[in-house]
Amino acid sequence: MGGVTVTFGFEAQDQGATATVTNDTQYVESGDGLSASGGLRLYGCGGEGGIDNTSTTTLSFASNDAAYGDAISNVSFRINDLDQGTSSDYHRDIVTVYAYDADGNLLPVTYTPEGGQTVSGNTVTGQNVDNGSLTSASQAGSVLVQIEGNVARIVIDYDNGGPTDQAITITDITATTTAAADEEEGNDTLLGGDGDDTVLGQGGNDVIAGGAGADHLSGGDDRDTFLVGSAAAGAGDHIDGGEGGDDYDVLDLTGAGPVSIAYDNTNPENGTVSFLDTDGNVVGTLDFANIENVIVDHGDGYVEGTSGDDLIDTAYTGDPEGDMIDHNDAILPGDAANDDRVLAGAGNDTVYAGVGDDTVWGDLGNDSIFGEAGDDSLIGGEGKDTISGGAGNDTIEGGNDADVISGGAGNDDVDGGEGDDVITTGPDGLANYAPDRGYPGLFPGDTDPGNDRDTVYGGGGNDTISTGDDADYIDGGTGNDSIDAGCDDDTVDGGDGNDVIVGAEGSDLIFGGTGNDTIYGGLAPGYPDSLNVPDATDLRPDNGMDTIHGGDGNDVIYGADDNDMLYGDGGDDYIDGGIDNDTIEGGEGNDTLIGGQGDDYIDGGAASDTIDGGEGNDTLIGGEGDDSITGGAGDDSIEGGTGQDTIHAGTGNDIANGGDGDDRVFGEDGDDLLTGGQGQDSLDGGAGNDTLTGGQGVDTLIGGLGSDTFIVGSIDDGNHDFVDGNEDPDNSDWDVLDLSAIGRDHLNILYTTPDHENGTVQFLDDYGNVTGSMEFHNIEQIVPCFTPGTLVATPKGERLVEELQPGDKVITRDNGIQEIRWAGRRDLNRAELAVASHLKPVLIRAGALGNGLPERDMMVSPNHRMLVSSERTALYFEEHEVLVAAKHLVDNIGIKPVETLGTSYIHFMFDRHEVVLANGAWTESFQPGDQTLGGMGNAQRAEIYEIFPELQDSEGRKAYGAARKTLKRHEAKLLMHR
Known part of the structure; x- marks a missing residue:
């Protein structure tokens, strides 16, 4: 960058984080001025759940030529491959960009997401799921970053919202170098006088008046005010407020008489002022750009309250400049006729913003704010506020203290802020909605599944959040939150604290976060849920397929209806899959995992878990630790893993393997296949025609009722084993001891009873020497057939x-x-x-x-x-x-x-x-x-x-x-x- 030196700094917060130069193709657009060839690849190896720091990258700028300033301006670059992973390989890219001037003041950063990424302040978060197709060249993973003003330093803070590895790419950077003189700033008053003047305010909060003539007035950075007191002074002027620094520029037309303002449809900060005579004829025009506020004789566009308890509605006349609610004025850039801006001020105010796209600041006091119709922006400020968005796509900020917020109809964006907030973005109860997926014979699907998609941030405090219809995004923030996501496929993050989360109807993605959370994939117990139907008879088996991560803490998770994916993560968790074919992973901790109805897959993970497969043909894995596993009904496959496990296979024809450790395996009812694995195991076939294999170690094998088969795989496996086929009450059983894997030359069988059912097997080496033995009881064998020659x-x-x-x-x-x-x-x-x-x-x-x-x-x-x-x-x-x-x-x-x-x-x-x-x-x-x-x-x-x-x-x-x-x-x- 000519005349300016760029210093690069990198700090890894996780041990595998790296920053490398890549030649991979990047996504750019023709108007960006950016190169599509290569960039800076930031990589992280993943966290432990929640949000973990990955790395911090710093770019510092300094002049290497006296003709140039230390800072740069009009900075632009892209962040590519910014996304989130699948539920089985989950990560979430979270990037925060900070820009500073030479004095260390923060500069505003503008994001333009290409793929639905969410922006909150200086932070942008990946939303699109990368199933393997998203790359640094994909538009869906790209975000354009733009910074105006004199930029001395840029900090890129990269975080991970999931446990697996992640990567993004930073493209090359375009910027404009500054002259050394441009950095001379101050709060100036500049008067042009007569003639066609050019006035440059540079940095600082300047007051500029061009005077008579066709003037070119530029405010530069920060908060500038342009004074145009008459048509003669303003006619022919070109005014640019600038966008850098602490930007809020005002065009003051007080005293200029009647005017007509035409705002640019694509940028409401740009437009044209037409000066009118008493007959309404145009007598001159003024062009302006980058102006945030235009003041005219008949008001400044802000309805201002007093320091007392005001009632501000269409009848309110207390504004000093005469502004009123729904006054059909459209004074400020981008405003339509009844788009109001209200500064309620101190006191416990009540504001009814009326129709139009209104902006209301409650400021101090316990305010009641009603946005009513339109796409409103409502900010409660300090105090315990009550805010209602009404109809429209509203943006609501509760601010500090315990607020009560109602979003109403529309796609609302709500931030509760600090305090124990109550946030509702739709009527309570499922009866008020039509889910996106209809249910045959009961109700049709939602005809407009995108008209009530809310985004809610609880913030600090113990919040109560209910979103209602459509696919919503909810982040509880810190505190012990209570969250009801309502209908459709919602995304919920409980955040820190002991949260209670109800996914309700829909296939939801839920993260409990840190704390001892209680999570319901469907409706909470006690709610009349007529839609919990096993898939075999369920006419809508896809309206409750939830993915739930408990996060750190001792969580309680209920999957309810349909095929759920439930992950306990850290802590001693209790997970109940409910009905249908669920996938359950306990993760770390001593977990209790229940499959319920359906063909479930359950993995206990680390520590000593209690697992109950329930109904269905389940696959159960104990993992590490001393696990207690119950197969229940159905033909189950059970693996104890390491540790001293106890397995009850239950009814059905089950396959059970104790794995490593001294295990106890009970086949119970059904024709079971039982294996002890390594260790001194005890196997009991129970009722049914079972097959038992002790494996390595000194094992005890009991056949139980039925005709059982005992398999000895080698001399080492069988040495010192005890086998009892057991006798059925009617002597109808036929138990078989299978030594075929050893070979007759290495066996000598000594019978101790005339019926040849009891005895000892001696194991022989190649020379006929006895090297070990095993004991058997109640073993029979029958081989029915003719002989040759018949x-x-x-x-x-x-x-x-x-x-x-x-x-x-x-x-x-x-x-x-x-x-x-x-x-x-x-x-x-x-x-x-x-x-x-x-x-x-x-x-x-x-x-x-x-x-x-x-x-x-x-x-x-x-x-x-x-x-x-x-x-x-x-x-x-x-x-x-x-x-x-x-x-x-x-x-x-x-x-x-x-x-x-x-x-x-x-x-x-x-x-x-x-x-x-x-x-x-x-x-x-x-x-x-x-x-x-x-x-x-x-x-x-x-x-x-x-x-x-x-x-x-x-x-x-x-x-x-x-x-x-x-x-x-x-x-x-x-x-x-x-």
């Missing part, structure tokens, strides 16, 4: 059973010719049979079943059932035909178990349980019951489930009933008695 009757004659494949046809006793749907095989070697002697095959000699059957010797598995038909079956069981397991027919004469070096069991299955002809004798096909499926390998079981998916649950298996009554051991003995 001939099965088919329409094409007898075929070897081992040759049969799915699709082959077989003759059945009950349903004629049927097609095989599935066939499988299991091979057992000598070592396996030695360990599981109860699986040794049973030999049925030819004729052993009577009547010459079977026609040839046949071997079957012990639990394979043969058809028996005799007078005894009818006598004892009232059945002409029954099925009896081969092991119950053993008489050690014609039917007996045999020793073998190995055997293969083959089974095939139809659409239903059938009776088939094998070696001339009627016998059963494969029936997929709980016990038989439990004794199979995973691959074969998966094959069957793929063909018959209904067999994966107990009801499906019950429906695949036996073709005949099956006799128990003691019943079979009655048939063998001779």
